[in-house]
Amino acid sequence: MTITSKVLDRSAKIYVAGHLGMVGSALVRRLEADGYDNIIVRTRVELDLMDQARTAAFFEEQRFDYVFLAAALTGGIHANQTYRADFIYRNLMIEANVIHAAYSTGVKNLLFLGSSCIYPRDSAQPIHEESLLTGPLEQTNEPYAIAKIAGVKLCESYNRQYGTNYLCAMPTNLYGPNDNYDLQTGHVLPALIRKAHEAKVRGDNQMTVWGSGQPMREFMYVDDLADACVYLMENDVSEGLINIGTGTDVSISELAHTVMEIVGFDGKVVFDASKPDGTPRKLLSVERLSALGWQAETSLRDGIGMAYADYLKSLDR
Template identity: 55%
Template sequence: MEKNAKIYIAGHRGMVGSAILRKLKSEGFTNFVVRTSSELDLRDQASVRTFFDAEKPEFVFLAAAKVGGIMANNIYRAEFLYDNLQIQNNIIDSAYRNGVKKLMFLGSSCIYPKLAPQPLNEDSLLTGVLEPTNEPYAIAKIAGIKMCEAYRSQYGCDFISVMPTNLYGPNDNYDLNKSHVLPAMIRKFHEAKEENKPVVELWGTGSPLREFLHADDLAAACYFLMQNYSEAGFLNIGVGSDVTIKELAELIQKIVGYEGAIHWNTDKPDGTPRKLMDVSKLHALGWKHSIELEEGIRMTYQDFLQKIETYAV
């Protein structure tokens, strides 16, 4: 990518998109085209086509998506499937129709079968049943991968796909009804500390294992891959190690400074037992993460504190 190349970041105000925008700006890129969801409804095909026809971006980062944790995925199953299919279909097709030089589609580790061998290798896609709690979102993301592969095969488009592990960082969503586990814990422990609550209730048993990648590391990986990767197969992006949800909770509890107890509500679902990414292909290309979990959570907690009024109950 040339420094004056016109770059469209779909989802530039979200955690992932904003991290990519920060990274590109730090590398000297200046020619960005962005739209908020109120300015451009990515679910509307005609609007997306009009936008691409007018702006003619050269490079596209497809980071826009409807996302959420276990509760949101379970409640809004139709929206998670429909909205995400519409968003990615419209952008990928319009990118092709307008001669975009390169597009990166960002997926999710939930594309893998619930009981796939660990660590999750790219070859495990479509080899088993998905985790039911996030199946609609996973199916949409799998469709996105296959669409990029199909447009590459049929039309010669340089469209690539990457599958990040669980993400966290600045501009995360701390809404307890829609957020992922790490930001939800940050908010729960902070509010319990402020309100002197003796106990914080968390879902499940605490035994599932999860891998966490800071959004700034993901952005660095995306920038690296846009310059160094151009293959049909998708790539995992992660750190290559994981922690139990219980260990994560205790780490966040320490960082926030909450001194009460944790109650694990075992009537609530755990989700997938483990989701550790095999990142050997990414490492072989020459990229590794640089932000370790404790450092990353401390930075994220500071981001939360700066936005605390936004998340007040």
């Protein structure tokens, strides 16, 4: 993997797929802040990326210079266990249609957003990119992980056969503006923010958290991810798989207490060990990214504070 320091033309035609989601909206914010003025977006109503013909026609009409593929169906443990068919089918269709349409219309540079769940459940920690496909996946989110692995292999295969430069970025657990705070489908951190806030408002003396509280997780503020993605694209990093994370992790128990402190809920935590923990530990190695000259800037405490402010705003939307 190499870096050639080639800043994008600010007028380059850039498509951000999934711009209304947490990651996609962060990418748009980052690009606009840097002066990019030719960013193309479409809502799901305007363009269903699961529709191959419509997706192909859209790419043929627009002829993009760069593509950020952040469109995906995502969710926490409950959603992944409940909607297993949806998670594998919808994500496979979206990534296959977009990646092939990009190749067919001459897009040389594309960044595919995957997930750290692509790695085996029992990977050595921290997880290096070479761990991919070296062991069984975590069963609670296996369909989603398989779909994302397929996206990685699609990019790798198009690069090898057609000479494209399709990079795969594997982010750690993300949180921040436009997150999903639904308790049934959201991820752990936004769910904790909502639980702590609602417990505070009700005057509860305790808050229940799924699992034992022992699993270790890494969390990254989504604007840091967007910064890393634009950095990789601007510097024309060559093809490959690259982890994007902070290099540090915390236990779910520690996370819950930090969220409670920031939200202002002074009750106690009750862990429901009858609920699944998921992977025991999931910390990404960021050696490859660090060697390219990038590192995350937002601390977990600062990020949670900004995320909580976003959640409060969402209550008025």
